[in-house]
Amino acid sequence: MSVVVGVIWAQTRDRVIGSEGTMPWHVPQDMAYFKQVTRGSPVVMGRRTWESLPEAFRPLPGRTNVVITADDDRAQQLSEQGxxxxxxxxxxxxxxxxxxxxxxxxxxxxxxxxxxxAINKGLARVAAVTQLDLSVDGDTYAPELDPAQWHLVSAAPEEGWQASESGVGYRFETYARR
Ligand SMILES: NC(=O)c1ccc[n+]([C@@H]2O[C@H](COP(=O)([O-])OP(=O)(O)OC[C@H]3O[C@@H](n4cnc5c(N)ncnc54)[C@H](OP(=O)(O)O)[C@@H]3O)[C@@H](O)[C@H]2O)c1
Incomplete structure (x- = not known):
């Protein structure tokens, strides 16, 4: 079975992806895009990302949610939560x-x-990156995609930004490993 591993994230101009356990922006179109891309596929996340999901929305429906933790007691709680x-x-x-x-x-x-x-070990072959035309302080960053190893396959819109209802510009980019 040829299962591909992909990474999916939304980042600001400075590659910020999170701040104090949450995403410091509101772009409903990105949430809808995430749902559309991942629906029906298993998702893998760290324990803190799991905790960043509202309790009512975890496990994310229609997807097997795999959560990484090094703590056995937490693992027990997480499996009780689905x-x-x-x-x-x-x-x-x-x-x-x-x-x-x-x-x-x-x-x-x-x-x-x-x-x-996932990037550095060569596990991920595809990257779905939402670019946000935004500058905010954060404490969690996306890795850089080295242009020698990754190429842009598609972007929507191809140039510039789409305006979200919250006013933040966004663009959906898909990269593949060379
Ligand atoms: N913008 C986006 O697209 C996006 C996407 C996802 C998350 N976020 C944001 O990112 C932040 C959360 O990410 P994070 O980097 O702080 O945490 P994280 O990667 O979600 O979770 C870290 C935890 O995962 C477990 N873990 C990670 N690597 C492990 C390994 N190799 N072996 C064993 N356990 C491992 C550990 O759990 P234990 O401590 O339980 O052992 C570790 O404390 C939040 O602000 C969230 O909103 C943003």
């Missing part, structure tokens, strides 16, 4: 794989160190 737990990124991807349809994608959905690990 998550599949894993002790490393590789373990998480292996646990997610059987839940992916053939030729579908396992989506790694954060946070910062987990994205970096």
């Amino acid at each position: 998550a599949v737990t894993a002790s490393s990124l590789e373990d998480a991807v292996e646990r997610a794989r059987p839940h992916a349809a053939e030729t579908s994608t396992v989506w790694v959905m954060g946070g910062g160190a987990i994205y970096a690990e």
